[in-house]
Amino acid sequence: MFSISSEAKVGIFVLIGLIILAYMSFQVGQRGFGLKKGYSVDVFFNNVAGLERDASVQIAGVEIGRVESIALKDGKALVTLRIGKDIKLARDVKAAIKTHGILGDKYIELVPGKDEEIYIHEGGRIINVESQADLDRLLNQLAFIADDIKKVTGALSSVLAGDEGEASIKDILENSRQLTRNLNTVVKSNEATLRAVLENTRQLTENLNNVVTKNDEKMAQTIENLRGASEQMEKTFASLNDITESIKKGEGTAGRLIKDKDMAVKLDQAIDSLRDVTDKINQGKGTIGKLINDEETVNNLNEGLTGLSRYINKAEQFRTFLSYRGEYLFDSSEAKNYLDIKIQPKQDKFYIVGLVSDPQGKKTIRDTTVAGVTTRTEEWDRDGLLFNAQIGKRYKDIVIRGGLLESTGGVGLDYFALNDKLKFTFEAFDFSADEKTHLKAAAEYQLFKHLYLSFGWDDFISDKGQESPYAGISIRFEDDDLKYLLTTTPIPK
Amino acid sequence: MNRAAVAIDQLGRTVLEYVEEMGKIALLFLSVLRWMFQPPLKSHLIFKQMEFVGNKSIFVVVLTGAFTGMVMALQGYYGFKMFSAESMVGSVVALGMTRELGPVLTSLMVTARAGSAMAAELGTMRVTEQIDALSVMAANPVKHLIVPRVIAGVLMLPLLTVVSDFMGILGGYFVGVHLLHINSGIFVKNITTIVDLDDLYNGLVKAAVFGLILSLIGCYKGFNTRGGAEGVGKATTEAVVLSSITILISDYFLTAIMF
Numbered sequence: 001m002f003s004i005s006s007e008a009k010v011g012i013f014v015l016i017g018l019i020i021l022a023y024m025s026f027q028v029g030q031r032g033f034g035l036k037k038g039y040s041v042d043v044f045f046n047n048v049a050g051l052e053r054d055a056s057v058q059i060a061g062v063e064i065g066r067v068e069s070i071a072l073k074d075g076k077a078l079v080t081l082r083i084g085k086d087i088k089l090a091r092d093v094k095a096a097i098k099t100h101g102i103l104g105d106k107y108i109e110l111v112p113g114k115d116e117e118i119y120i121h122e123g124g125r126i127i128n129v130e131s132q133a134d135l136d137r138l139l140n141q142l143a144f145i146a147d148d149i150k151k152v153t154g155a156l157s158s159v160l161a162g163d164e165g166e167a168s169i170k171d172i173l174e175n176s177r178q179l180t181r182n183l184n185t186v187v188k189s190n191e192a193t194l195r196a197v198l199e200n201t202r203q204l205t206e207n208l209n210n211v212v213t214k215n216d217e218k219m220a221q222t223i224e225n226l227r228g229a230s231e232q233m234e235k236t237f238a239s240l241n242d243i244t245e246s247i248k249k250g251e252g253t254a255g256r257l258i259k260d261k262d263m264a265v266k267l268d269q270a271i272d273s274l275r276d277v278t279d280k281i282n283q284g285k286g287t288i289g290k291l292i293n294d295e296e297t298v299n300n301l302n303e304g305l306t307g308l309s310r311y312i313n314k315a316e317q318f319r320t321f322l323s324y325r326g327e328y329l330f331d332s333s334e335a336k337n338y339l340d341i342k343i344q345p346k347q348d349k350f351y352i353v354g355l356v357s358d359p360q361g362k363k364t365i366r367d368t369t370v371a372g373v374t375t376r377t378e379e380w381d382r383d384g385l386l387f388n389a390q391i392g393k394r395y396k397d398i399v400i401r402g403g404l405l406e407s408t409g410g411v412g413l414d415y416f417a418l419n420d421k422l423k424f425t426f427e428a429f430d431f432s433a434d435e436k437t438h439l440k441a442a443a444e445y446q447l448f449k450h451l452y453l454s455f456g457w458d459d460f461i462s463d464k465g466q467e468s469p470y471a472g473i474s475i476r477f478e479d480d481d482l483k484y485l486l487t488t489t490p491i492p493k
Numbered sequence: 494m495n496r497a498a499v500a501i502d503q504l505g506r507t508v509l510e511y512v513e514e515m516g517k518i519a520l521l522f523l524s525v526l527r528w529m530f531q532p533p534l535k536s537h538l539i540f541k542q543m544e545f546v547g548n549k550s551i552f553v554v555v556l557t558g559a560f561t562g563m564v565m566a567l568q569g570y571y572g573f574k575m576f577s578a579e580s581m582v583g584s585v586v587a588l589g590m591t592r593e594l595g596p597v598l599t600s601l602m603v604t605a606r607a608g609s610a611m612a613a614e615l616g617t618m619r620v621t622e623q624i625d626a627l628s629v630m631a632a633n634p635v636k637h638l639i640v641p642r643v644i645a646g647v648l649m650l651p652l653l654t655v656v657s658d659f660m661g662i663l664g665g666y667f668v669g670v671h672l673l674h675i676n677s678g679i680f681v682k683n684i685t686t687i688v689d690l691d692d693l694y695n696g697l698v699k700a701a702v703f704g705l706i707l708s709l710i711g712c713y714k715g716f717n718t719r720g721g722a723e724g725v726g727k728a729t730t731e732a733v734v735l736s737s738i739t740i741l742i743s744d745y746f747l748t749a750i751m752f
Contacts, residue, residue, distance in 0.1 A: 009544050010544050010547060014652060028690055
């Protein structure tokens with residue numbers, strides 16, 4: 001019966017355990033772990049009491065980002081938000097701290113702006129901030145208001161309360177009752193008088209009517225007067241006419257402007273040359289003309305600008321890292337050295353090229369056939385260098401890479417944990433038919449900024465007794481000079 | 494001598510005995526560390542122990558994890574119902590499993606299964622003088638017998654804990670969503686928002702420490718067995734009791750340090 005070795009059983013269990021672990025950390029660890037997606041925006045608040053890191057940032061109740069950090073700057077709270085890259089914030093967007101739920105969790109609410117022309121970019125600032133309704137201040141104001149109300153009610157009660165107050169209210173009511181009764185009697189007793197008043201009014205309007213009809217003639221006179229006025233106007237126009245006449249004759253400055261031949265010629269010339277210029281512009285001659293008339297120029301300009309911005313973007317994203325790693329193999333008491341350059345044009349994509357010095361050296365296999373007998377010789381060149389050339393892509397916490405590993409084809413898998421400080425690596429390469437695949441598993445921990453410690457097991461299923469645990473140390477840093485050297489060459493689309 | 498003096502004398506002896514034992518375990522740990530980095534390591538011995546500690550404990554761990562999660566969901570439900578916050582049951586189960594119950598219960602189960610077996614196996618080897626035979630053959634018994642077991646314990650316990658955490662949350666989900674009719678979306682969302690990566694990883698660090706404790710104590714008790722078959726039985730019992738107590742006590746201090 002076919003039996004599975006303990007190694008394989010353990011391997012399957014480890015694989016299942018790691019898959020479950022990765023699944024759970026993906027589910028749980030979406031808070032600031034892994035890749036930093038989107039862009040960051042700053043806001044200044046007067047008071048952020050209760051707001052926590054990783055609090056939600058919402059528009060209309062939909063989460064679009066998280067609070068990345070909260071710091072104190074110039075006596076105000078500087079809150080950095082990380083906004084999803086698909087979300088565009090207009091420049092006049094408004095930020096406010098709101099409370100949610102029974103436990104009073106704080107979150108940041110953004111109210112979209114109307115200025116759709118300009119959007120906030122990476123590192124930008126939200127200027128419109130709605131000051132938070134501070135509960136303490138609100139309570140203070142309420143207390144003041146309550147005080148005022150109390151004073152009013154106090155005064156009222158001092159006036160109204162007691163027998164005296166009751167008596168005066170009774171008096172007031174009694175008075176108003178009498179008043180209405182009096183009014184009633186007044187109206188009743190004066191009914192006749194009122195009727196007379198109305199009659200008088202009617203007569204008055206009638207009289208007015210009469211006055212208007214009688215004065216018909218006088219109205220006519222008024223109209224006659226108006227006619228005289230218009231005659232005067234006519235005379236005024238005539239004298240205006242005189243003035244223009246004298247201008248025509250060339251008297252005075254205005255006259256000279258119009259009558260003087262020289263002046264006219266000069267003006268003519270000026271207009272001519274102006275027309276020349278505009279003609280040229282129209283026909284697309286000269287720089288301005290080209291700029292205005294030629295569609296291509298505009299397109300070129302547009303392309304140039306977009307190209308420039310893409311170039312700058314690429315150059316910003318572009319990062320290069322240099323690393324050296326030394327591994328001490330316990331079993332053979334020898335050291336393996338790696339020198340790598342990692343080029344990272346995008347955050348989730350990279351290329352690695354490097355040199356490896358293996359104590360075993362470089363293996364060369366030579367098959368020679370003499371008279372039908374093939375002999376295979378393996379040569380080890382102990383000074384031979386091995387090469388690394390890999391491409392890789394990162395998905396959240398997992399990196400998959402492949403290419404040349406130690407001068408043979410291979411693949412690698414990295415898993416990042418603890419905010420990228422801890423890295424688990426598994427590599428498989430040298431898939432040759434006549435010996436077992438070279439497998440390598442390691443864990444690497446970032447001790448200081450540029451210094452990493454690693455432990456692992458090299459070639460652990462080797463059938464040539466080359467399996468060995470190892471401990472390694474590596475130095476890795478970002479090299480900006482190299483980056484500019486690489487990015488000054490034009491980047492294609 | 495009067496009785497009080499005898500009692501004090503007895504107390505002093507007992508304390509001294511325990512202190513001495515602690516020192517011996519620490520020394521054993523140091524020598525395990527030393528031999529661990531002395532090549533060559535026999536990988537097949539390690540894998541055998543890993544299979545014994547890890548693979549063969551999966552069933553027990555799955556059962557304990559799932560039922561712990563289920564009962565936590567049930568108990569938590571009655572508590573949270575008082576505040577109409579039933580949807581928080583999921584996060585309580587997940588937090589409890591990842592931070593505390595996953596590592597501790599897994600370690601206790603593995604102590605009972607594998608720790609006792611280590612003590613019994615090494616104890617039998619000691620009383621039948623196989624360990625002495627190893628020494629005679631110039632093969633260091635610490636390197637050949639204890640190092641693989643300790644490595645297996647440290648490596649396998651976190652993995653078993655991952656399985657236990659997962660099963661516990663799954664069990665809690667089953668009880669909460671299917672039996673108590675909590676909304677499944679809110680149940681899961683509360684888990685993902687409240688549980689942090691740190692909760693998960695600190696639980697695993699705990700589990701690795703517990704793995705070290707149970708394998709070290711199991712091996713120590715077995716390695717120092719005296720007195721025939723009876724001695725083997727005694728060593729096994731002592732190993733389980735001491736490991737369990739040490740795990741629970743160190744759990745408190747680890748929690749205080751990490752969270």
